[in-house]
Amino acid sequence: MAIEEAKKALKEKEVPIGAVIVCGSRIIGRGHNLVETLCDATAHAEMQSITAAASALGGKYLKGCTLYVTVEPCVMCAGALAWSQIERVVYGAEDPKRGYSTVGKNLLHPKTTVTSGVMQEECEALMKEFFKSLR
Numbered sequence: 001m002a003i004e005e006a007k008k009a010l011k012e013k014e015v016p017i018g019a020v021i022v023c024g025s026r027i028i029g030r031g032h033n034l035v036e037t038l039c040d041a042t043a044h045a046e047m048q049s050i051t052a053a054a055s056a057l058g059g060k061y062l063k064g065c066t067l068y069v070t071v072e073p074c075v076m077c078a079g080a081l082a083w084s085q086i087e088r089v090v091y092g093a094e095d096p097k098r099g100y101s102t103v104g105k106n107l108l109h110p111k112t113t114v115t116s117g118v119m120q121e122e123c124e125a126l127m128k129e130f131f132k133s134l135r
Helices: 002-011 045-057 075-084 120-134
Strands: 018-023 026-032 065-071 088-093 113-116
Touching (some): 002 026, 045 065, 065 120
Antiparallel strands (some): 018 026
């Protein structure tokens, strides 16, 4: 489902990153990059999905929830995920330039677990398609 969100971003000429937040077996938040559309540097897929999930739960904490995102979260999104106390983050492609892991510290909540490389090739292909179209 996160890849489907990323494809929506690609169609809108946004960097193709998509995210969904699952609680139990239900998607409670979803989003894709809307930075260009909203002229808002904070309108990342993760931020969109965090806002939707918090609204669905009626509170700011996402304990017991999992974020699935196509690309490693940036420092800003990692900070927001830490504040939300999300239980788990699963991402596809690494972001060696702007991913949160580039700072050398775990910026996520201490209890958050991370799984990387899930459907990595598909996630990377969307990013390559987007940046190839710009050149």
